[in-house]
Amino acid sequence: MRTDVPVSRQWRATVAAAQAGDRRALDELVEGWLPLVYNVVGRALNGHADVDDVVQETMLRAVDNLAALRDPDSFRSWLVAIAMRQIRDRARRRQDRKLDEAVPDGTADFAELTVLRLQLEGQRREVAEAVRWLDAEDRQLVSLWWLEVSGELTRRELAAAVGISRQHAAVRVQRMKERLETSRGIVRALDGACPELRELTARWDGRPDSVWRKRLARHIRGCGYCGGTRGAVVPAERLLAGIALVPVPAGFALSLALGGKTAVAATVATSAGWPAKVLGALAKPAVAVTAGATIVAGGAYVVAGPPHDPAPRTAVSPTAAVSRALPRAPESTPSPSSSSSSPSASPSASAGAPAYGSVVDAADAAPDPEAKPGALPHRPEGGITSSGGAHAVLNHRGDSVTLSGQGYVLVRWQISPQYRAGSLVMPSWTGLKGKIFHVASGGGRRMDDRVSTTDTSATGMGSSSTGYAVLPAGAQQMWQNEYYYVDGSVTFTVNERGADYGVSVFPSSWDAVQKDVLYGPPQGAIRYGLVRDDGTDATAVPQYVTRSVPADAATVAQRSRV
Secondary structure (H helix, E strand, C coil): CCCCCCCCHHHHHHHHHHHCCCHHHHHHHHHHHHHHHHHHHHHHCCCCCCHHHHHHHHHHHHHHCHHHCCCHHHHHHHHHHHHHHHHHHHHHHHHHHCCCCCCCCCCCCHHHHHHHHHCCCHHHHHHHHHHHHCCHHHHHHHHHHHHHHCCCCCHHHHHHHHCCCHHHHHHHHHHHHHHHHHHHHHHHHHHCCCHHHHHHHHHCCCCCCHHHHHHHHHHHHHCCCCCCCCCCCCCHHHHHCCCCCCCCCCCCEEEEEECCCEEEEEEEECCCCCCHHHHHHHHCHHHHHHHCEEEEECCEEEECCCCCCCCCCCCCCCCCCCCCCCCCCCCCCCCCEECCCCCCECHHHCCCCCCCCCEECCCCCEECCCCCCCCCCCCCCCEEEECCCCCEEECCCCCEEEEEEEEEEEEEEEECCCCCCEECCCCEEEEEEEEEEEEEEEEEEECCCECCCCCCCCECCEECCCEEEECCCCCCCCEEEEEEEEEEEEEEECCCCCCCEEEEEEECCHHHHHHHHCCCHHHCCCCCCEECCCCCCCCCECCCECCCCCCCHHHCCCCCCC
């Protein structure tokens, strides 16, 4: 877990520019940090209808008071503190009015959104659903703690947001964790209730609250069946490590009026919600000057501004993932290991300095779990701009994101054989201008590593009960996190046609890659990461990469040469 991570240099510069009146920099802050605020507020209020209003008020207050922020490095903790104040203010207002806190019928609460959008299963799903059973004060704290253990916040920022010392925060967090574990036991018991528990809950309306939490917890403590864990229970912090932010949902609209000086509007829209004619009109400079708009449509950000505005700034994601892995199963048997898993070189690479693209990724064996990776060369970082924003989530065939600039990129895998197993059609990199290298693999595990303490057949690729996602012959087995270095521009496309899978694509940084690959078994990972970069053009290029732009990205050859 990270203990003290300042805002990155890129975001420090963006904050300073926004304070100086750069409207595009302000757009970037709103766009880049909206997911973090949405997750804090959404989890604290469990997806209540007031979430949109509280997020909007938080961002409005942050923009209005940005000039008063003395230290750009403290922007993240300052922003989260504003969000927590708005949450508490909203709680006081609702207490005075004695309004119902329940989510309207037919509306997914934040626990359900977390499970569905992040495709959580097993004990991770159990933790997400257990949050429903916490009181409002505990939910506020868990909204911050969840981000702390997933690497998005530090303990210092958590304490500052709550307005207490780090020592007091440690006590509060420990008490909250105890209640969370009790709530996990309730979720687990309700999944396979004994006859007595079914009789007890016959009078329950299905809404979690503190009264029923106490009743159910009392039953579980005295019931040999419901109180049995029926398997090893993994601590919640180890389950949440490395979980991504819940994406801001389609249809969420944010509009900030800035004292008549300018306006920033960020709208996550579907193509059905924004007709092409409207988008085209709004993207025209004359209209955009009036609207001052940043519009999201069809996965591509259109930043509209006056013709004389400076070019859009580039910034590394504020929440670039320094991923953690699932806990290592005690009985886990590692994949076939080797001390070296360097990509294979083609014959042309053996004579003299290999030309760029002559070395292509090839199938390799997993390194020994305890083998620490070699040094990661530090390539120049000018910043990566993503057409999908700071967190591009690609879940369907044809979803794509274009990456431009100079820097590191994270592709995070999510295989879903429970929905559809079978042959997996790999994603592709097309329209390459410049260079792309496969520099490292991380996330604490390869996707074919075992991930369950109870099901010995279960790996990240599936299980005997659900079936497996099967790679094409000769394809390299992906890890949870795959890192690439882009110097130029390239488009990444999901070609899902067989097995169900999704990926998240994040602009990242050398620091994030370094921390990820060094996260190993002593910290709870299955294995250390793997450095593939040697700092030269001999570093492998990914499979399925091409400079051409085929009509069907799924037709890119496995060992396309660039």
